[in-house]
Amino acid sequence: MNEKQLTQLLKGVQKPGRYTGGELNSIIKDKSQIDVRFAFCFPDTYEIGMSHLGMKILYSLINNLEWAWCERVFAPWVDMEKNMLEQGVGTFALESLDDINEFDVIGFTLQYELCYTNMLNMLDMSGIPLYSKDRHSLKNLVVVGGPCTCNAEPIADFVDVAFLGEGEEQMVEFLTLYRESKLNGDTKEEFLLKASKIKGVYVPSLYDVSYNDDGTVKEIKPNADVPYPITKAIVEDMDNAFYPENFVVPYIQTVHDRAVQEVFRGCIRGCRFCQAGMIYRPVREKSHSTVSNQAKCLCDTTGYEEVSLASLSTSDYSEIEPLLNDMLDWTEKDKVNISLPSLRIDSFSPELLEKISKVRKSGLTFAPEAGSQRMRDVINKNLDEETILKTCRTAFAGGHCSVKLYFMLGLPTETLEDIEAIGQLGQKIVDEFYHLEDRPKGKGVQVSISLATFVPKPHTPFQWMAQDKLQTVRDKQKHLVESLTTRKIRVSWHDSDTSLLEAVFARGDRRLSKIIYKAFKKGSRFDSWGDFFDIEMWKDCFDEAGLNMEFYANRERSYDEVMPWDHLDFGVTKSFLMRENDKAKEASVTPNCRQQCAGCGANKLLCGGKCFEKR
Amino acid sequence: MKNVRLIYKKTGRSKFISHLDLNRLMIRVLKRSGLPIWFTEGFNPHAFITFALPLSLGFESRYDVMDFRVTDLDLSYEEIFERLKSALPPDIVAVKVYEPTTKPKIICFADFEVYVECDDENYNKLSEFLNGDEIIVEKTTKKKEVKTFNVKGKIKQFSIEKTETGAKVYLCLPAGNIENINPTIIFDSAEKSGIEFDITDVIRDKIYDENLNLFV
Structure with a gap:
């Protein structure tokens, strides 16, 4: 496609800036000089995809190889899709505007389960066969990465390769092998067999799954000479790990329209529902001078006025004070605002508040996750009520008069009292505001409560637990709203229908590939956007295939059951997860990694088996 | 400063x-x-x-x-x-x-070049349309009411010439603080009257003050 055709294509399309490319720092290469062309696809809109840090890291990393060219591809919104179909244009990359079927490797990053149908749609629009078995050549190899690959089984039939773990480690080795194989004239099968030896490279077609009569998995067995289990790849030394010197700066406003500086990977907390807290273990920090230097470099090359310090829980960073001191040296001069997106309630000090609001004041959001102490102990949040109230006092005294709190409904062992406790906690925060002498004058308080539905995820201590049925979740939401007595508390929640489907895919097996295929054929797109989501249509797909959602989502599983992802090793051992699950049932807590090692097993991923957090 | x-x-x-x-x-x-x-x-x-x-x-x-x-x-x-x-x-x-x-508020006019693709028949129609005595266009006001008016008198200068694939239309229109005429409304009106063409590009060129002196 050329620019003139693009102009034709964009007629009547909302936000044309999503599809035009040409942004600052985007990389254009001469394709005649390139051996491997990589289409980095984000199966959602431009605004969401361009906010994703992993894509920025891999984009720079791959483009640093002179023989490879990585381009960005996003899912067209429905209006654009219509124009593309009418004018016979396939999914295209923003840099060259070439169709993705011209690329050697087509990579998708799977950040959430509900993007699977978008992945199929993007391939289909370019006429690429959806099932891996129907693609015979080495060209158009479909690879996936991102957190969803920790249970890649529901999409196993579509993809050729799933990357487990951190992409910086495997990508260069993988592409180097691909280049060799391509120049060598290897078949796809020959290449896949060689690639499967690279750490963290999972080739689903080289493993067979058998099932029991009751529908559970019987066995997962390699059908070739390949590793078992497949262990995720990790970066050992964060200070020397690749980090981009610049980001592509979007023309249109994206969700996270700022520089993003990674601070550390992993999380010292062991919240039992949290998949990220488990699969990114062990904790590996960058030194504060590396963080500050990289952040300064990014702000200089992009012109962003805000830098976000990203990690799973930035206030747990052991060098947070020296880091902020280092950064304030240049951020005040350059008028750059620092934002700390993942603050824990218990590490929020007046000093920290003062530092982050030096340039501009932003909103405050905390995640107690559960209302009652018992419930917080079950999920191992390690947080008591007095700490929550104290933090709100600090925030109010610092001039804030609204806080947003995240909670989950449907957690294991939850009772109606636990639900009411959410509202009571909100009420106590409201009271705290009015008891405060130095509260912001002339202003009311606003406590926003945002409710998510608990989704049991693989590789977490709750991977065996059942999700609440839809009706139960709705009753609980209603119960909470009815228990409130003040208008100073506002409650909102996520749609629980999508949480059900998320739960199904999160712990699904390979048989779900055909369900996803059916749903895609029936026109399913952008499922994570409430606009188009239709749970009834999905139910029909399950009925037609003789499967049911409850089997995957609402059934408690026993410790003996073979999990569909048992051959994928993310470091934490199954015995650790069982131990944690048992403790959850007794509402007994586990201290964080810094206080005491819980023996999760992730340390064996590191050379020498020594976890950085072990002091 | x-x-x-x-x-x-x-x-x-x-x-x-x-x-x-x-x-x-x-x-x-x-x-x-x-x-x-x-x-x-x-x-x-x-x-x-x-x-x-x-x-x-x-x-x-x-x-x-x-x-x-x-x-x-x-x-x-x-x-x-x-x-x-x-x-x-x-x-x-x-x-x-x-x-x-100078201050931006003195801007009163701007030049536009509009490139369209069309066949000879529609080229002639478009030329006739632009040379006619009145060009009735629709404009939605801030109160969301649709108003129609004759824009012909507002066009300071215009010309149309043939290109390989259609036409290049030059228009000098009011632009700035006081009044703005977007060239596309003229073409919308042409389309409504049954002339068939595709706009391929619109380029804004020079800008002027009220006496048609270049704004610098």
């Missing part, structure tokens, strides 16, 4: 950057340039920039104007120009930089 006027071209894919996004983009350009930009001194300090004449989404421009201020009086305009040039994205090209002596 030193006032600076930047003249730039907005071409190619950058025509899809909306005015609001352009504002954000320019703030980042100024920041990347490392120039000592003057910030407003209010509660929420931000770089002080003004666009003389906002451009519609999808239009290219050969003469776009942006004013801003720098705090360093000793900085030469050559230096400012070089630094901006290196900080701008590929499709936005710096033309010149100087000290402004």
